[in-house]
Amino acid sequence: MAEALGAAALLVLATVVAGLARVLRGPGIADRVMAAQLLGTGGIAVLLLLGAATGTPGLTDAALTLALLAAFATVALARGAPGEDGDPPA
Amino acid sequence: MTLLLDAFTVAAVLAGLLFFVAGTAGLLRFPDTASRLHALTKADHLGLGLIVLGLAAQAESAGGVLRLFAVWALVLLSSAASGPILARLARRGGAGG
Amino acid sequence: MTAGHLADLLIAAAILALALGVVLARQVFTAVALFVAFGLLMGFAWVRLEALDVALTEAAIGAGLSGLLLLGAARRLARTGAPVDEKPPRRAQVVAIGIACATVTAALGAAILALPDPAPSLAPMVVASLPALDLGNPVTGVLMGFRALDTLLEAAVLALAVIGIWALTPNRAWGGAPGWTQPRATEGPLALLARLLPPFGIVVAAHVLWVGADAPGGKFQAAAILAAMWLLPWMAGLAAPPPTGAAWLRAAVAVGPLAFILAGFGGLLLEGAFLAYAPGAAKATILAVEVVLTGSIAVALALLVLGPAVAR
Numbered sequence: 001m002a003e004a005l006g007a008a009a010l011l012v013l014a015t016v017v018a019g020l021a022r023v024l025r026g027p028g029i030a031d032r033v034m035a036a037q038l039l040g041t042g043g044i045a046v047l048l049l050l051g052a053a054t055g056t057p058g059l060t061d062a063a064l065t066l067a068l069l070a071a072f073a074t075v076a077l078a079r080g081a082p083g084e085d086g087d088p089p090a
Numbered sequence: 091m092t093l094l095l096d097a098f099t100v101a102a103v104l105a106g107l108l109f110f111v112a113g114t115a116g117l118l119r120f121p122d123t124a125s126r127l128h129a130l131t132k133a134d135h136l137g138l139g140l141i142v143l144g145l146a147a148q149a150e151s152a153g154g155v156l157r158l159f160a161v162w163a164l165v166l167l168s169s170a171a172s173g174p175i176l177a178r179l180a181r182r183g184g185a186g187g
Numbered sequence: 188m189t190a191g192h193l194a195d196l197l198i199a200a201a202i203l204a205l206a207l208g209v210v211l212a213r214q215v216f217t218a219v220a221l222f223v224a225f226g227l228l229m230g231f232a233w234v235r236l237e238a239l240d241v242a243l244t245e246a247a248i249g250a251g252l253s254g255l256l257l258l259g260a261a262r263r264l265a266r267t268g269a270p271v272d273e274k275p276p277r278r279a280q281v282v283a284i285g286i287a288c289a290t291v292t293a294a295l296g297a298a299i300l301a302l303p304d305p306a307p308s309l310a311p312m313v314v315a316s317l318p319a320l321d322l323g324n325p326v327t328g329v330l331m332g333f334r335a336l337d338t339l340l341e342a343a344v345l346a347l348a349v350i351g352i353w354a355l356t357p358n359r360a361w362g363g364a365p366g367w368t369q370p371r372a373t374e375g376p377l378a379l380l381a382r383l384l385p386p387f388g389i390v391v392a393a394h395v396l397w398v399g400a401d402a403p404g405g406k407f408q409a410a411a412i413l414a415a416m417w418l419l420p421w422m423a424g425l426a427a428p429p430p431t432g433a434a435w436l437r438a439a440v441a442v443g444p445l446a447f448i449l450a451g452f453g454g455l456l457l458e459g460a461f462l463a464y465a466p467g468a469a470k471a472t473i474l475a476v477e478v479v480l481t482g483s484i485a486v487a488l489a490l491l492v493l494g495p496a497v498a499r
Contacts (some may be wrong), residue, residue: 010194023221024217032216035220039228055238086359
């Protein structure tokens with residue numbers, strides 16, 4: 001079971017890393033934020049799978065922290081995007 | 091019983107993986123931002139949800155199950171909230187950036 | 188090749204690609220989005236190195252707070268109209284920078300390869316002495332026990348960093364509220380998130396702080412979560428940050444390091460050495476100091492992200 005869960009973690013990691021191409025390509029701000037958000041969600045899945053595979057409960061806490069901070073980062077990126085509240089694009 | 095639980099875990103995690111792969115493929119291949127957002131939320135909600143369901147069957151304590159579902163609930167909440175925020179950002183024409 | 192090695196290769200390659208992307212990005216926003224992803228992947232690298240405490244901190248600081256800090260800095264830069272050097276560097280400059288970077292990289296690589304195997308380690312001593320502190324997490328033992336002086340100085344550095352950033356305040360804005368003004372969002376998804384997430388965040392932060400004694404976690408990670416939860420209502424425009432002139436705000440930044448120093452002098456009085464803990468009271472003292480420090484670090488981190496006061 002542990003090997004299967006570890007392999008699943010690797011697959012999710014490979015998938016979301018591939019999704020990072022969207023951060024580079026854009027074209028819009030929303031597309032870049034979306035890829036970062038997918039990396040966050042995928043990262044949470046990786047941590048949970050790895051935690052179950054290795055029997056490390058600490059990884060679930062790390063996933064909890066990441067879930068909170070990923071929500072925060074998405075809001076920060078969307079809110080801090082150039083053009084919000086009429087600032088000149090930075 | 092253990093065999094049954096293991097089979098459930100494998101099936102659920104595999105289904106979750108499928109949604110992650112499909113979501114990423116959509117994010118990379120769909121032609122416009124709105125459809126890409128649609129693909130992303132599937133990975134967020136169902137991909138992670140199915141993996142959480144699968145892992146819950148393996149958890150050793152009730153606290154472990156609770157924490158797993160807390161993670162999912164947090165992601166559901168933040169993803170549901172960030173979807174409209176991102177859509178607004180895209181519609182306002184956040185090109186370039 | 189095992190799955191672990193594959194994951195290591197994947198993470199290392201992605202980190203390098205993202206680092207390159209951050210440097211080469213044409214727009215500030217793209218660079219920041221890539222940097223947030225970079226921070227997340229660094230967190231995975233720490234997980235693979237089995238340094239969960241560092242991974243937690245990296246995920247909280249690197250992927251969460253730094254992104255907002257950098258976006259705020261870019262926004263300020265655009266507003267002041269500070270001239271940005273648009274000219275491409277001359278070829279000689281490019282070559283010189285390239286040689287300097289390559290030298291540093293080669294030196295770092297050589298240093299890593301020259302490390303003795305097995306690496307010299309104090310870990311067995313730490314594990315052997317851990318029962319004296321009643322702690323289960325060796326990282327917390329080192330941070331709050333065996334190398335407590337370093338942690339004390341780090342806490343003081345954060346307070347100094349807040350002072351340094353406040354020193355950039357223009358005269359007419361002194362004592363005013365920090366941060367840029369946010370358009371209000373009283374309803375809609377952003378306001379919902381800003382209202383719902385902080386209670387969860389506070390519970391998770393308390394959990395992370397509490398388990399830090401025996402499992403990965405601790406004050407810095409908890410403080411980063413708390414700071415993020417404090418910044419959320421501000422980002423939604425639901426609450427304005429307090430003025431930097433407020434006495435309670437300044438006291439909140441100072442009380443953590445002060446409590447730590449007091450605990451240190453208590454050790455000097457009772458045990459004859461600065462920061463020595465009385466036998467049996469070690470864990471209680473450490474936890475008390477950690478709780479106060481968490482509050483101070485959270486406020487300091489939030490103030491660092493908010494930046495100096497701006498004239499309105």
